[in-house]
Amino acid sequence: MFLYVNDLSSWKNWWIPLNGTQETIKIDSAHVKYNGNTLQKLASFENDSIQFTITDANFNGNSTIIIKSIDNRQSEISWKLNGEVSFKTKFLAFLKGGMQNVLQSDIQQSFLNIENELQKKFLDYSITLNGFETKNAVTYIAIADSTSTTSFDEKRKQNLKKLGEFITKRDLTINGDPFVIFKSRNKESYKYLSCIPVTAVLDSISIDSTMTKGRFDSYLALKTTLKGSFTNRANAWEEAKKSIEKSNYKENKDGLYIEVYKKESKQSPATNVTEIYIPVRKPIIVNEPKKDSLQPTETIQDSI
Structure with a gap:
């Protein structure tokens, strides 16, 4: 899982903010640019974590994806965010009972997309x-x-x-x-x-x-x-x-x-x-x- 998530070219397949923006995505080894927004990879630590900065209309700050291998077939993934959010996002957070509830559905769906992509691209094999x-x-x-x-x-x-x-x-x-x-x-x-x-x-x-x-x-x-x-x-x-x-x-x-x-x-x-x-x-x-x-x-x- 680490190798897949660490490869920014894979993000267009699973990261929710990129849905529907395929024509406007520009990706290299350290950046994802989409609709005037930017994600920049700062560092990655093999089979441990990946550090980013995210700048878009709703969030500006740091992000860390933590990947823990359970065995050779399973991994546990978590996502930490630390930064400033827009007034619109704060208002939605107030209505929904907290920032976690605003972001949770997108992050959960992104994780589910990773699982589906890995199943399709990596786990199917024959010997x-x-x-x-x-x-x-x-x-x-x-x-x-x-x-x-x-x-x-x-x-x-x-x-x-x-x-x-x-x-x-x-x-x-x-x-x-x-x-x-x-x-x-x-x-x-x-x-x-x-x-x-x-x-x-x-x-x-x-x-x-x-x-x-x-x-x-x-x-x-x-x-x-x-x-x-x-x-x-x-x-x-x-x-x-x-x-x-x-x-x-x-x-x-x-x-x-x-x-x-x-x-x-x-x-x-x-x-x-x-x-x-x-x-x-x-x-x-x-x-x-x-x-x-x-x-x-x-x-x-x-x-x-």
Whole structure:
């Protein structure tokens, strides 16, 4: 929820004062301007709060939205206002028994709109276990990074943008979709390489000091496809790992754990497509004790 509300471009979808003003809204990363009124974001604190100033016909002052995560599927949101109101708003407050009663319905409806938008844009998803297959060899340039899980998408997008600009400047040819190689991952943080595949021979690629380059050979992996918001990636990883445990394959913890970003849309996260590759080892061939020279060999088959 924090990422959605912190993105001012989303406010036109849920904030009541913007209803019916779609043609007159101007939004950038820190301002929303509508019908001569202005909302300015002053600061944001990840998964905690967002601070604003609001100047419009009825209110002029400071505002803080507080977001508290209950679990990975639920958040609690509250809105504090501190400032001056117009005479009209004061009069309405007098008639309705207090300022809270004047603003409460708009704020409650805005919160309900957030819930509906998140349900539509972020929570709907599907996970497909595609099966065990060979992940083809790739040559790539990359930026090494580490970050909290909540900042991961923002950071790897910044890295991929920088790599894309570098590739364009050096006239290199991109050879597939951007991806991430995880060096380590847990619930709190990731260490990873943000990568873009290229067709160039590795030795011919000249990079700057902020980048690295490499190549991995083809390897066996379980491929899983997530369609929907990246907020559901933990569920996709969990289902993939469980499917390996139920099969006769074994997870290869020395191998490469990769996410490939096939399709990515900030406006419509439900249309995102992400491929996950978890390295595995082939089933072990078990030989039955030989009763005679014609005794067959039994091979354990994949059960996924």
